[in-house]
Amino acid sequence: MYPELDTPALLIDLDVVRANVAEMAEVAATHGVALRPHIKTHKMPELARLQLEAGATGVTCAKLGEAEIMADAGIEDVLLAYPVWGEPKLRRLAALRERAKVRVSLDSPDVAAGLGRLGLRTGAPVEVLVEVDTGQHRLGRPPGRPTADLVAEIAATPGIDVVGLLTLAGHAYHARTPGHLAEISRREGTDLVATAELCARDGIDLPVISVGSTPTARHVAGVAGVTEIRPGTYIFNDTAMIRLGVATEETAASRVLTTVVARPSPDRVVFDAGTKCLSSDGAGTPGWIRAAGLPWLRMDFLNEEHAVARLDPEHARYGELPVGTRVQLIPGHACSVTNLFDVAHGVEGGRVTTELRVAARGAVR
Amino acid sequence: MYPELDTPALLIDLDVVRANVAEMAEVAATHGVALRPHIKTHKMPELARLQLEAGATGVTCAKLGEAEIMADAGIEDVLLAYPVWGEPKLRRLAALRERAKVRVSLDSPDVAAGLGRLGLRTGAPVEVLVEVDTGQHRLGRPPGRPTADLVAEIAATPGIDVVGLLTLAGHAYHARTPGHLAEISRREGTDLVATAELCARDGIDLPVISVGSTPTARHVAGVAGVTEIRPGTYIFNDTAMIRLGVATEETAASRVLTTVVARPSPDRVVFDAGTKCLSSDGAGTPGWIRAAGLPWLRMDFLNEEHAVARLDPEHARYGELPVGTRVQLIPGHACSVTNLFDVAHGVEGGRVTTELRVAARGAVR
Numbered sequence: 001m002y003p004e005l006d007t008p009a010l011l012i013d014l015d016v017v018r019a020n021v022a023e024m025a026e027v028a029a030t031h032g033v034a035l036r037p038h039i040k041t042h043k044m045p046e047l048a049r050l051q052l053e054a055g056a057t058g059v060t061c062a063k064l065g066e067a068e069i070m071a072d073a074g075i076e077d078v079l080l081a082y083p084v085w086g087e088p089k090l091r092r093l094a095a096l097r098e099r100a101k102v103r104v105s106l107d108s109p110d111v112a113a114g115l116g117r118l119g120l121r122t123g124a125p126v127e128v129l130v131e132v133d134t135g136q137h138r139l140g141r142p143p144g145r146p147t148a149d150l151v152a153e154i155a156a157t158p159g160i161d162v163v164g165l166l167t168l169a170g171h172a173y174h175a176r177t178p179g180h181l182a183e184i185s186r187r188e189g190t191d192l193v194a195t196a197e198l199c200a201r202d203g204i205d206l207p208v209i210s211v212g213s214t215p216t217a218r219h220v221a222g223v224a225g226v227t228e229i230r231p232g233t234y235i236f237n238d239t240a241m242i243r244l245g246v247a248t249e250e251t252a253a254s255r256v257l258t259t260v261v262a263r264p265s266p267d268r269v270v271f272d273a274g275t276k277c278l279s280s281d282g283a284g285t286p287g288w289i290r291a292a293g294l295p296w297l298r299m300d301f302l303n304e305e306h307a308v309a310r311l312d313p314e315h316a317r318y319g320e321l322p323v324g325t326r327v328q329l330i331p332g333h334a335c336s337v338t339n340l341f342d343v344a345h346g347v348e349g350g351r352v353t354t355e356l357r358v359a360a361r362g363a364v365r
Numbered sequence: 366m367y368p369e370l371d372t373p374a375l376l377i378d379l380d381v382v383r384a385n386v387a388e389m390a391e392v393a394a395t396h397g398v399a400l401r402p403h404i405k406t407h408k409m410p411e412l413a414r415l416q417l418e419a420g421a422t423g424v425t426c427a428k429l430g431e432a433e434i435m436a437d438a439g440i441e442d443v444l445l446a447y448p449v450w451g452e453p454k455l456r457r458l459a460a461l462r463e464r465a466k467v468r469v470s471l472d473s474p475d476v477a478a479g480l481g482r483l484g485l486r487t488g489a490p491v492e493v494l495v496e497v498d499t500g501q502h503r504l505g506r507p508p509g510r511p512t513a514d515l516v517a518e519i520a521a522t523p524g525i526d527v528v529g530l531l532t533l534a535g536h537a538y539h540a541r542t543p544g545h546l547a548e549i550s551r552r553e554g555t556d557l558v559a560t561a562e563l564c565a566r567d568g569i570d571l572p573v574i575s576v577g578s579t580p581t582a583r584h585v586a587g588v589a590g591v592t593e594i595r596p597g598t599y600i601f602n603d604t605a606m607i608r609l610g611v612a613t614e615e616t617a618a619s620r621v622l623t624t625v626v627a628r629p630s631p632d633r634v635v636f637d638a639g640t641k642c643l644s645s646d647g648a649g650t651p652g653w654i655r656a657a658g659l660p661w662l663r664m665d666f667l668n669e670e671h672a673v674a675r676l677d678p679e680h681a682r683y684g685e686l687p688v689g690t691r692v693q694l695i696p697g698h699a700c701s702v703t704n705l706f707d708v709a710h711g712v713e714g715g716r717v718t719t720e721l722r723v724a725a726r727g728a729v730r
Contacts (some may be wrong), residue, residue, distance in 0.1 A: 006453045008729050040669060062670045082670060083626045085637075085689060088371045107627050110688035137665075138673050139627050139635060170668065261448045262472050262504050270504060272450075276704055277729050280645035300502075303535065304405060304700060305427045305447060305729075308503050323475035324450060335669060339641055339705075342727055362707055364373050364642050364670075 001326040002345075002352055007259040008273035010337065010344040011328065012356060016253035017047065017235055024217065024234050025054040031221040036060050036079055036210070038232030041335045043360035044344075045073030047235060058101070060230045064092050065363030071100045073359075079129070079210070080104045081166065081230070083111040083139070089365070090118050097122070105166045107131040107139045112154040119159025129166040129210055130154060132195060134188045136170035143191035148198040155204050164208025164227075165192045165199075172215040178245050185216035189223030196225070215244045236334035239290050240282055249292060254337060254344075255328040258307065260321050267316035269297065271307040271327060277340055278302060282332030292328040297321075366691040367710075367717055372624040373638035375702065375709040376693065377721060381618035382412065382600055389582065389599050390419040396586040401425050401444055401575070403597030406700045408725035409709075410438030412600060423466070425595045429457050430728030436465045438724075444494070444575070445469045446531065446595070448476040448504070454730070455483050462487070470531045472496040472504045477519040484524025494531040494575055495519060497560060499553045501535035508556035513563040520569050529573025529592075530557045530564075537580040543610050550581035554588030561590070580609045601699035604655050605647055614657060619702060619709075620693040623672065625686050632681035634662065636672040636692060642705055643667060647697030657693040662686075 002011070028035035037051045038060040048059050048070055058077030061067040067078045076099070083106045084093055093115075096102055106112055106128055119126040132147050133140035141147050147165070155162045169188040175181035188211050196206045211220050212229035214237075221229050233241055236254040241247035256277050262270035275283075280302065282288035289299040289307065296312040307329065311320060321327070331337040338344070339361050346354035367376070393400035402416045403425040413424050413435055423442030426432040432443045441464070448471045449458055458480075461467055471477055471493055484491040497512050498505035506512050512530070520527045534553040540546035553576050561571045576585050577594035579602075586594050598606055601619040606612035621642050627635035640648075645667065647653035654664040654672065661677040672694065676685060686692070696702040703709070704726050711719035 006451065006730050083688075085624060085626050086371065107629055108688055110628075111626070133629060137633070138668065138671055139629055141629060259450060261450050261476070263475075264472055264498060264504055264506060268502070273729070275644070275646065275701060276727075279640070280648065280701070281640065283645065284649070303503065306503055323448075323473055336640060336645070340727065340729075362641075362705065364638070364705075365371055 002257060004352060005257060005345060007257050007326065008277045009257045010341040011255045011257050012236070012344045012346050013253045014346045014348050016251060018050070020235050020237065020251060020253060021051055021054045024231060025056070027218055027221055028229060029055060033221050033226055034228040036228055036230050037235065038230055039066060039070060039360065041232040041235050041338065043338050043358050044356055045070060045075065045359055046356060048075055049073070051235070060232070063363050063365060064089055064096065065365050066360045067096055067102065068092065069360045069363065071096055076100045078102050083107065085111050085114055090114055094118055094122060097124070103127045103129060103163065105129040105131050107141065107150070109153050109157065112157045112160050116157040116159035125159055125161040127161045127163045128154065129164045129208060130162060132165050132167045132192055134167045134169050134191045135184065136168060138170060140167065143195045144198060147195050148202055151199050151204055152202055162204065162206065164206045164210055165196055166210040167192055168213055169216050170213065172213060173240060173244070175215065175244060181215055181244060182219050185219030186223055188216055189220040189226045193223065193225030214241055215246055218246070233334055238331045238334040239288055240332060243287070249290065249330065252330045254334045255292060255330055256337065258327055258329055260323050260325040260327065263318055263321070263323055266318055267311045269309045269311060269321050271309070271329065272305070273307055273329060274302045274305045276304045277337065278307065278329065278331050279333060279336035279340060281336045285332070288332035290330040292330055294327065367622060369717060370622060370710060372622050372691065373642045374622045375706040376620045376622050377601070377709045377711050378618045379711045379713050381616060383415070385600050385602065385616055385618060386416055386419045389596060390421065392583055392586055393594060394420060398586050398591055399593040401593055401595050402600065403595055404431060404435060404725065406597040406600050406703065408703050408723050409721055410435060410440065410724055411721060413440055414438070416600070425597070428728050428730060429454055429461065430730050431725045432461055432467065433457070434725045434728065436461055441465045443467050448472065450476050450479055455479055459483055459487060462489070468492045468494060468528065470494040470496050472506065474518050474522065477522045477525050481522040481524035490524055490526040492526045492528045493519065494529045494573060495527060497530050497532045497557055499532045499534050499556045500549065501533060503535060505532065508560045509563060512560050513567055516564050516569055517567055527569065527571065529571045529575055530561055531575040532557055533578055534581050535578065537578060538605060538609070540580065540609060546580055546609060547584050550584030551588055553581055554585040554591045558588065558590030579606055580611055583611070598699055603696050603699040604653055605697060608652070614655065614695065617695045619699045620657060620695055621702065623692055623694055625688050625690040625692065628683055628686070628688055631683055632676045634674045634676060634686050636674070636694065637670070638672055638694060639667045639670045641669045642702065643672065643694060643696050644698060644701035644705060646701045650697070653697035655695040657695055659692065
């Protein structure tokens with residue numbers, strides 16, 4: 001299996017990527033909403049371009065460093081879904097605005113004040129989306145009056161133009177059943193739409209209602225009033241998406257190619273990739289790392305350079321998966337895994353055809 | 366706090382590093398054992414050299430890529446504590462052996478066979494340590510007869526010279542009490558020494574008994590018959606070491622400098638560093654991420670770019686830690702955090718004095 005590569009190595013199945021990209025573009029088109037994928041999953045301008053060519057209206061980034069790399073590659077429409085604070089970052093944002101259309105999300109008058117100064121200095125108001133807490137309890141105030149009041153306060157900031165509301169229903173990752181996931185997804189949309197109506201009654205029109213993650217996108221895209229979805233993980237998928245029922249092993253495009261380096265007991269197999277390749281995201285959740293095509297292998301634990309797995313009793317013999325066997329591990333969280341590699345290997349038709357640089361790896365600022 | 370740096374940024378307190386290095390060198394000297402620190406914690410040749418200057422006899426690496434970078438910096442004595450398998454890696458090992466003294470650990474005749482071919486080809490037997498499972502259930506067979514039989518089999522491999530036994534008592538990280546930690550540590554040493562005696566009765570002399578991690582090092586160094594300790598984390602420490610009672614906030618040298626970017630509610634604070642800077646290692650363990658000097662702040666959860674914390678009721682007011690406040694977060698696992706940054710900033714006397722490149726970051730092969 002891929003003898004031209006030494007292990008561990010990150011594989012990206014580009015056939016699967018293209019199908020995943022087309023499917024989500026179709027979801028957006030069917031419901032008449034804009035698709036603005038989060039590039040944190042792939043961190044590669046080539047794949048962002050693939051998404052744009054399939055109909056995405058722009059990209060979402062978390063950090064300025066990611067947005068700068070996308071702009072370097074000629075991508076001209078960026079939502080920076082992160083509160084930008086402090087002079088060094090405001091200077092970088094000013095430079096970025098000279099070569100791309102940039103909107104920023106935020107949840108406080110403090111962050112709005114800094115952005116407003118930038119808007120006044122440059123003579124072009126900074127367009128912002130106000131983040132709403134629809135249940136994850138990360139950023140934002142609750143929907144309804146608390147957010148409407150915040151929107152009014154931010155809208156009164158000189159140099160700021162509030163253009164919409166934004167949320168991430170991150171708690172959807174912990175949905176217990178498909179019904180629960182659908183309920184969280186719909187609430188994500190209806191909460192924002194109701195809040196925007198409140199703002200409209202306050203005299204503030206908010207044309208952008210931006211929601212969605214990979215788990216919630218297919219449900220929330222159909223909520224009346226939603227204008228934009230921002231899924232990220234769908235391009236690669238991972239075991240978290242498989243567990244939530246929105247992906248399968250076949251649609252999981254990113255895998256870590258590993259080699260068995262030890263068989264210390266009949267039921268124990270050790271692979272040459274640990275958290276340094278797979279991260280600890282999701283550890284402890286049953287099946288958080290899967291071995292492609294080997295349902296009788298159960299991941300036990302990861303250390304930095306080792307993945308230790310157990311074989312079901314009927315496969316627990318030394319002859320099974322001997323030292324040197326290659327296995328593809330499906331990550332628990334695709335985005336974190338991409339961030340651990342400088343280079344990924346693109347696979348097409350079952351063969352390695354291209355090397356992909358993870359251009360925005362490590363862009364933490 | 367460090368206005369010359371934008372956040373998030375990795376800080377390394379070099380005053381604390383020097384004290385930590387000196388203390389562990391003293392532990393080894395007191396007990397008359399060799400100290401061979403694992404460089405996975407810092408991944409920097411400069412800090413490896415600091416350890417060697419303080420009396421370490423060589424370094425431990427997990428992957429060939431790490432060992433190559435250490436050799437590039439003139440470090441000439443390396444234990445590669447990982448089973449090296451496959452032709453590409455054996456070719457790299459051959460090249461490495463031309464510029465450094467290299468020993469390799471392993472736990473199978475399969476891996477020994479490959480190394481033996483290399484030993485025969487180059488006319489210099491490969492010196493190996495056989496790994497023993499003292500309770501972590503990762504690599505190795507149990508101590509006693511199972512390992513003694515394995516040693517005999519590997520020692521019979523042409524081109525191989527078995528020079529010792531090696532273990533990592535990784536289960537010590539889960540010790541429940543200081544007494545439990547001490548017990549695991551002593552067992553780590555006595556199990557190996559007893560196994561080596563069995564091998565001696567079989568006619569195989571094993572001069573090297575290599576044990577130890579940061580949690581167990583101070584206990585196991587004193588076990589009669591132990592010849593070498595291999596702690597890694599002690600140079601930086603982290604909250605896992607604090608929890609185990611072998612470090613304090615004052616001896617934790619690596620911190621992520623962050624900025625408060627949101628205060629969505631009186632009791633909630635959001636920092637601009639998430640798992641992309643701090644990893645998910647240890648997540649879920651109470652206090653797995655600490656805010657230096659702020660015991661009334663409790664980390665709630667991390668996402669990729671956010672750390673979400675709660676304030677104790679008596680500090681739960683908007684005036685506390687407003688947007689823009691800088692805070693140092695102490696990682697749950699120092700080694701994984703180093704691997705997430707290209708560059709760290711060395712601090713001396715409370716001032717940033719140097720930039721340190723994480724030379725071996727991402728060396729997964």
